[in-house]
Amino acid sequence: MKLFCVFLLFVSQLTFGQNSVVDLKDAGADSKGLVNCSPIINKIVAELSEQGGGEIYIPSGVYLSGPIELKSNITLNIGSGAVLKFSDDFDAYLPMIDSRWEGVRVRNFKSCIYSHNANNVTIKGRGLIDGNGKKWWDLWSRIREGEKTNTKWEAIFKKENAEMLKTNEYLQSMGSFLRPPLFMPYNCTNVRVEGVTFTNPPFWTLMPVFSENVTIDGITILNPGDSPNTDGIDPSSCRNVRISNSHISVGDDCIVIKSGRDADGRDANRPTENITISNCTMLNGHGGVVIGSEMSGSVRRVAISNCVFEGTDRGIRIKTMRGRGGVVEDVRVSNVIMHNMLREGVMINMHYHETPEEPVSDRTPAIRNVYLSNIRMTNANKGIAIYGLKERSAEQISFNDIQIDAKTGVTGDYASNIDMKNIRLSVSNGNAIEFNHSEKIQISDLTVYSLSADASVIKLDNCSDILVNNCFQPTELPVFIEGNQSVTNLFVINNILSGVDLLVEGDVPFLTEKGNIIKSDMEKNTQTAVKK
Template sequence: MKNIIKSLVITIIALSFSSANAQDYYNVLKYGAKNDSSKLATTAIKNAIDAAVKKGGGTIYFPAGKYLTGPIHLKSNITILIDAGAELHFSDNFDDYLPMVKSRYEGVDVTSFSPLFYAYKAENIAIKGRGLIDGHGKKWWDFVEGYKEGQERSKWQHTFDDLNKDILLPDDPKQMKRGFLRPPFIQFMHSKNIIIEGITIQNSPFWTVNPQFCENIKIYGVTIFNPAKNAPNTDGINPESCKNVHISDCHISVGDDCITIKSGKDAPGRKMATPAENYTITNSTMLSGHGGVVIGSEMSGDVRKITISNCVFDGTDRGIRIKSARGRGGIVEEIRVSNIVMKNIRDQAIVLDLQYAKTTVEPVSERTPRFRNIHFSNITGQVNQAAFLNGLEEMPIENITFSDINLDAKSGFDISNSNRIEFHNVQINTEIGAAIKANKVNNLTIDNVKSYSPLANSPILDLKNVNDAFIYNSNPFSGTGIYLRLSGAETKNISLGNNNFRNAKMPIKKEEDVKEEVKVISGDK
């Protein structure tokens, strides 16, 4: 008898758990949604979310089929589950994205069109599944591309003007004054504990996955497709001013940058002063895009503690790109990039550019951006240019290392206005020019740098106005004409040690404007 009672109790408990779990799922069809896209499902989805919120949260379930919807606003403890075979097609009727909501656009805090997926001050939220979400961005793209300055303003622009009279503007306020800001596809604001997993996303009106001021974000196994052409600013994943972000196992091909890290623009970004920090980006593939992984140019709130590893960039315009300009302010630092393969890179494998926008020299202030403590290792690829490092006269790029790099490139490294630059075990095979060209660089270390396709009329190293350089462990390949060329009246304190120059016709060529002799420490042959 005791065993029978015990068995009944266990059965009741099991049924009770089963019932509770079943109630956690809110099938949108039961709330009036149609899975043949015959009816706008916005209200049905909202009703399902509201029902789940009343129970403390739950999963909003989309079974297979096609759904037409307007914006979806998530609340705390809500998971959107888009099953295999399910497709969410978002309306391209701009009115469906009213009323406007608190948002951020290219680093400026505004009130604008509702993002397609939106959350504000929520926690424990997720978008998951094997289904598809389509932003139908073409109408948004065409409006922006076709807009001419001075033409009659639309009702949406007038609404934007009324809601944003007192916003803090960036140095170049053109976009804000135009007043038509396309919504991001997924934008969660001031939220935490976020998961985006497994889904395929396409045709975003603007930036695709764009958490802002959020904490603890996991973006895993996501595929993003936006057209490579005529789809402006359709970046893939843009976590801005967020903390503790993990992006992995993603596949991205878009009309702008694949993954971009930002923290606000100019004075608006400095006012919010919220850095992007503690990001891990790994095990992902980037195809079409302006850059594989990009930091900036909106980095006014600082970017720090970032790791990028085990990725393939195949067909992007650039590989790793860090960009800023005078007026931004902010610091980019503590960055590690390792184990990267690059193929078919149209421009540079690596870019660090503090003159992304054309500006004039100004005194160092809160408007002055800084790049420092950035390290690259174990990178291989075929690119147009190996790297471009371009600091400011008043704020050089500082403490950058390149280790175990192997690149075939049309042209090599081009470095200017930089301090404390190191190369260790770097092989660069160029078609034109030097493997490394440096101008206005202080404290340069070059350890075992070579080219297996030396050019008769170009040196391997071309240093101009370089101060405090140490070149060692060089072993030029057969056919090398000039290994080291020195020029510039500011070139001084050049030291060599433990080099084997037997295969170099001219180990060192010193131009007349270099007054100081090269110091050979020991071991050179």
């Protein structure tokens, strides 16, 4: 019995050791932000790692640090009132390590916080992590403006990436001073970030790369609106990522899903799959939730729900271009409110940069099977834009229960298999819906509440196989559909258009119209009723 009790005591001590919590201030760190405490932090990480894991607790105060490596089974807990502020001494982020920069695998500066090949890594708490990025931004801007800085860091980058720089034109164009993200788990599993506020990253804020089972919950990201490329959350070639209950306001995209750039992304062949984004608010950024443009490894199965975007340039954006290759497919967006969109509420764009048409190959991207429902958009510059490629259309895109109040409405070019149901539009300039070089379009249950006097509800050019049915248009408008001889197989069926003067304007071959009621029909019915 005595021996058994001794054994239990040994086990309890071992368990306590493996789950111990170390207070950073008690370990001797300066809490006034005057002395770099990264040697103490990394020493604690190493000791905890040797015993199987544990937690570093950072209490109230300001703590200056260089890069921190979080190893397996380590938790970094930033307490309420604590500020973990990173050094802007670039030398502290050497030697360079394996990284990914805008979708290209490189050797680059260490991130402020990084993990490589780790499991069970957590950052949590109610405190603030400050990347102190201004010095990084300033040097980057000077280089991008053409200043020949020739710093030692550029020389180191060129040496570390000599082979890649021989062949990768994009890296050549970006120069040799590439800023690191604030937090980058690289090839990790079971990564969790919760509760913390992040600000001022040198580059992107949170960037999981080649990682699986990533949970980001209840965080806040606040980056200056004019800070360059300070994206919020950028999962790159990751699987099973859950982002929820977070507030983001940044200098670039709020949340953006990526999977590699061009040939290097296709060679890595690591798609981003199984992503959920829910219950988030996003202010001030180039896009609310974005996919691309670095999507060469493909992006599949993304669900976005219950989010609010206010004051972002765009709400939902999917962007790619010739040369990327890869596919974006199986994307679902639901229950989203957009207000004060500076550009498009929804943008699906395969022309992110203009490039010459080329034969379909592994360089040709694809966007397909995208479904958007229950979206409310107010005071937008433009409602929806879909731009495919001449050699490959954006296809299988559905809109259901969409309300849009915008300066301009819906535009599609090189789009195929587009389904629009239960659409409500108020537009101040131009046509409500306009498609060019598109096919297999179905528009049903459409109502336009306001439109400029000289515009049409629907305008078609070089389109085929269009069905417009079951629409209700009581507002006084001159023309419902405007077309020409380039439009074929137009079916206009069972529409009640009591405010419309003309059903179809233009010489449209193969026009089938049946069961439609326009203003003149209503007037006839009224006269008949009076005579009786």
